[in-house]
Amino acid sequence: MGFSSTNMLLIQAVYHFDKGEEGVSLANLIGYVDYENHSIITYQELIESIESAKACGLIETRGRKLKTTESFRRWRSNFPKNLSFAKENAELLNFLNQNYTKVKELKSTSNFSEEEFNKAVEEYIKESR
Numbered sequence: 294m295g296f297s298s299t300n301m302l303l304i305q306a307v308y309h310f311d312k313g314e315e316g317v318s319l320a321n322l323i324g325y326v327d328y329e330n331h332s333i334i335t336y337q338e339l340i341e342s343i344e345s346a347k348a349c350g351l352i353e354t355r356g357r358k359l360k361t362t363e364s365f366r367r368w369r370s371n372f373p374k375n376l377s378f379a380k381e382n383a384e385l386l387n388f389l390n391q392n393y394t395k396v397k398e399l400k401s402t403s404n405f406s407e408e409e410f411n412k413a414v415e416e417y418i419k420e421s422r
Contacts, residue, residue, distance in 0.1 A: 296345070296389045299334065301382055302326045303342035307352050307359045308369060316358030319405060319413035324421065329378065336410045349393040354404045
């Protein structure tokens, strides 16, 4: 089973919003995925994508925020910053499928509860109006 577009969107969102040590909030993550995919990610998609990316060593949680790992940033630095969304998607999918096997049964060790996710969705919707 390969990686989904949601898996890639989550990794891209974390990378593009990852500024310094702070990391990415759930509301920013939800906003990025909505902007690119024209739909709000579900809680299940979020958790599955976070856990897949963590299992591959591409993102990590820092408290209530997400960050890309040094190994992912090193790989991404091989490409221009202004890489088109479609090209970035294709390169990321190729990278994932060549270097990682999607974990079939993920351990649900998410730091984010469904209630916290729902609050972040509400915050995003409120701010985007």
